[in-house]
Amino acid sequence: MAKTDGGPRKSDALHLDDFSVKQQPNHQTVPKYYGEALLAAARTDSSILALTADLTAPTETDLVRDHLPDQFVMVGIAEANMVGVGAGLARAGFIPFVHSFSVFLSRRSFDQIAMQIAYPKTNVKLVGFMPGIDSLLGVSHQAIDDIVLMRALPNMTILEPANPADYEDAVAAALAHEGPVYLRLYRATTPATPMDGVSPLQAGKIRHLHHGTDAAIFATGLMVEQALNAAEDLKSQSINASVIDCASLKPLDVAGILDVISQSKVIVTAENHTIIGGLGSAIAEIMASNNIARPFFRIGVQDCFAEGGSRAFLFGKYGLSASDIAAAVKQGLTS
Known part of the structure; x- marks a missing residue:
């Protein structure tokens, strides 16, 4: 064989x-x-x-x-x-x-x-x-x-x-x-550091990485780091955002997601993927099915193709950076 x-x-x-x-x-x-x-x-x-x-x-x-x-x-x-x-x-x-x-x-x-x-x-x-x-x-x-x-x-x-x-x-x-x-x-380019105090990854479960009630940022994969950086930046501006790791994209932790949304003023999703049909769509489907209205923003590839480049360059150019996530949260809080 x-x-x-x-x-x-x-x-x-x-x-x-x-x-x-x-x-x-x-x-x-x-x-x-x-x-x-x-x-x-x-x-x-x-x-x-x-x-x-x-x-x-x-x-x-x-x-x-x-x-x-x-x-x-x-x-x-x-x-x-x-x-x-x-x-x-x-x-x-x-x-x-x-x-x-x-x-x-x-x-x-x-x-x-x-x-x-x-x-x-x-x-x-x-x-x-x-x-x-x-x-x-x-x-x-x-x-x-x-x-x-x-x-x-x-x-x-x-x-x-x-x-x-x-x-x-x-x-x-x-x-x-x-x-x-x-x-x-994705392959690591630097030694990875385990997240202290976080439960092990499980199918069908979200993980709370940062706590706050002003906004909830649902992220997956590479975008979790961007979301955490955004949350730290927002915290310095007296805005407290939750960061939720949605490693289990299917099945989704619907009950856990609804609990987070119920405590949050603004909802943001962050994914290294088209905004069509991925994590953003999944969270939107949950909100719509439960008649929930909140300021809602999808950070991701905006229905376009990209080009080759470094992660930092591409995330910056196509709106997937920590600053883009933070800007969405602030827009939602002022709308």
């Missing part, structure tokens, strides 16, 4: 640079948080397999390749075929983790995901890296619509951790769910 895609066989669970990650100028090595979590799980369960479509290093599956070669499958540049292979392996009793860049996995394989994974509730874990506009490689590599595609599929669970330190919990949550899961991840 095992195949390799060449490259060095030695692995020390650290990486320098590749085309999906821009490291710091001093070439500081950074742990492969997802790769280490998957490897640890695979060591304890031989049914766990890592499949990849010629993106071994960028998806951190080289750790499984190097340490557990019998649990690694290189499919080649054939994402749709890889999804079919994963579905077949799941029916044979394995637990396949199927890896690629988010945009390739969601768009190129959508029909296979719908018919071979979501519809029959196949126990396949889809793992997409390089989320949203966070890419130097431009439009072809930017997954601005993967969440809406996966949200639209019945039986699909979607998890987008805020911090690579949460990846171990995300892998555990994916394994705990018997059925399809889509993990939306």
Whole structure:
């Protein structure tokens, strides 16, 4: 079963640079948080397999390749075929983790995901890296619509951790769910710091990261850091905002979200994704279904394509920065 895609066989669970990650100028090595979590799980369960479509290093599956070669499958540049292979392996009793860049996995394989994974509730874990506009490689590599595609599929669970330190919990949550899961991840460029006093990531649960009643900022993935920075900036201006980590995009913690909204004057959502069909739409649906009226703002990609660039440049240009979130809160409080 095992195949390799060449490259060095030695692995020390650290990486320098590749085309999906821009490291710091001093070439500081950074742990492969997802790769280490998957490897640890695979060591304890031989049914766990890592499949990849010629993106071994960028998806951190080289750790499984190097340490557990019998649990690694290189499919080649054939994402749709890889999804079919994963579905077949799941029916044979394995637990396949199927890896690629988010945009390739969601768009190129959508029909296979719908018919071979979501519809029959196949126990396949889809793992997409390089989320949203966070890419130097431009439009072809930017997954601005993967969440809406996966949200639209019945039986699909979607998890987008805020911090690579949460990846171990995300892998555990994916394994705990018997059925399809889509993990939306980014690779760490600096060592990740666990959030103190915060409960572990769980499917179907929000996490309160910052407390306030002037506004509630619902965020996911990379936007959680931006939301926390915005909340600190607002606090210096005597505006207290809650920051809610919505790592579980499906299922949503509807009761928890409604409780937060009931205590907040302004609602803001923040996502590294189109504002159409993602987290913003999900929160809006909850509010509309419960006849709730509040000043409401969606921070995200505003129905457009981006271009290649650094995270800071793209988030600034396309309105995804902490200052954009803070501005929305202040606009809501003065409207």
